[in-house]
Amino acid sequence: MPSQDEILKAKILVVDDSPDNVDLMLEILRDAGYTNVTATMRPAQVCPLHREHCYDLILLDLQMPELNGFQVMKGLKEIEHGGYLPVLALTAQPSFKIAALEAGARDFISKPFDLMEVHKRIHNMLEVRLLYKELAQYSKQQQELALHDPLTGLPNRRLLEDRIEHTLQQSARSRGKSAILYLDLDGFKAINDSYGHGYGDEILKMVAARLVGASRKEDTVARIGGDEFVIVLGNLAGKGDAREPAAKLIEVISEPYFINDLTLRLSTSIGIAIYPDDASTVDSLLGAADTALYEAKRAGKNRFCCIPHEVIAAQSQVNMQKNNIPSIA
Structure with a gap:
């Protein structure tokens, strides 16, 4: 299982078109001890940023101009190629919750924020995401071992x-x-x-x-x-x-x-x-x-x-x- 230190060092991206919401979420995360947190108010930048940084968690507002959260998730799916989509949807619309899960989000947080709920859902999602990455790395290592000589590292x-x-x-x-x-x-x-x-x-x-x-x-x-x-x-x-x-x-x-x-x-x-x-x-x-x-x-x-x-x-x-x-x- 990932350690608490690994969870607090996880890479997190906050995506919201409201400066007040971004500032609030950044404050919540930093007060909780998360040390690798960034934010953008431009949804079109989410996919390029994820390609570059491979975030462990993306806190994604669903209602934004230009691109909404559902459109952003569609692009993220193409990057993850069937992997674990690390999206925690942020929404004030109860009707959007199920739609967000169906679109690929792993969980959601309702607006206005409940502080206890925010902390728990973020922690749980990061724990699962980091565990998923550990298992994927282990699977890759096992595959490498199956195809290479363990002594020399050459193909077998x-x-x-x-x-x-x-x-x-x-x-x-x-x-x-x-x-x-x-x-x-x-x-x-x-x-x-x-x-x-x-x-x-x-x-x-x-x-x-x-x-x-x-x-x-x-x-x-x-x-x-x-x-x-x-x-x-x-x-x-x-x-x-x-x-x-x-x-x-x-x-x-x-x-x-x-x-x-x-x-x-x-x-x-x-x-x-x-x-x-x-x-x-x-x-x-x-x-x-x-x-x-x-x-x-x-x-x-x-x-x-x-x-x-x-x-x-x-x-x-x-x-x-x-x-x-x-x-x-």
Whole structure:
């Protein structure tokens, strides 16, 4: 629950076309200890102000010239996008109370003001509004955790597959190519075994930072488990455009790692798969890059390798047999 201090620091906007009513409400709020209170007598300014300041509570008079409170609430709904509309309607017309609630106001205060009622309704609304914001932030954090690796902060496999799909769609539209670089760290197990998982975790975080620093802004760098990383490259002309980034990544990963009083070294092996040359779907492209990674490991590690064409042909043959498609000699 929000604390009393958080409630008193909440952002409040008073909207009324009467200077006397504005002054009275400001005095009530400040006497109650609210410290972040502003006011406007121009209803057309409410939506721009809310976009800029994201108020926790808007005390809104319903009867105003130019724009009435109902019109203002319509604009506020577009800003909140289905969220909690923080409007407490102010009205001297009993018939407006239900209409205000139907228009999106969370509560109302009758004019002339009853001081006890004003204090209670404002406090209750702010408590609910701040709690709503806490829950929304928690939900956002949970969503981030579901899509990102908790150690490195990089996209995890779930988000990676979505990013690959998006990149393939863009390549298909532009008739271009894209690439998957599948990385596995050489010698990482030895560091974990010799110095413990704490050092291993530090290495992984440093590797993640180096990969991001060596990649383009539009590329996706993901960790998919253990010491395996994947980089998605879009907007390529051919395999040559993937080889240079791969060589650069091998270079930056091979630089020494300084952790406490130790200097540690490791290298990386990289498998490269090109869309649409090597595969045309997310799963098959990842599989092709994994096969190329195996070839790089088998060839001596600390290098990159593109999937051999004979391997692609063999995989195509297996896929055709699975689907009962005859091969052409």
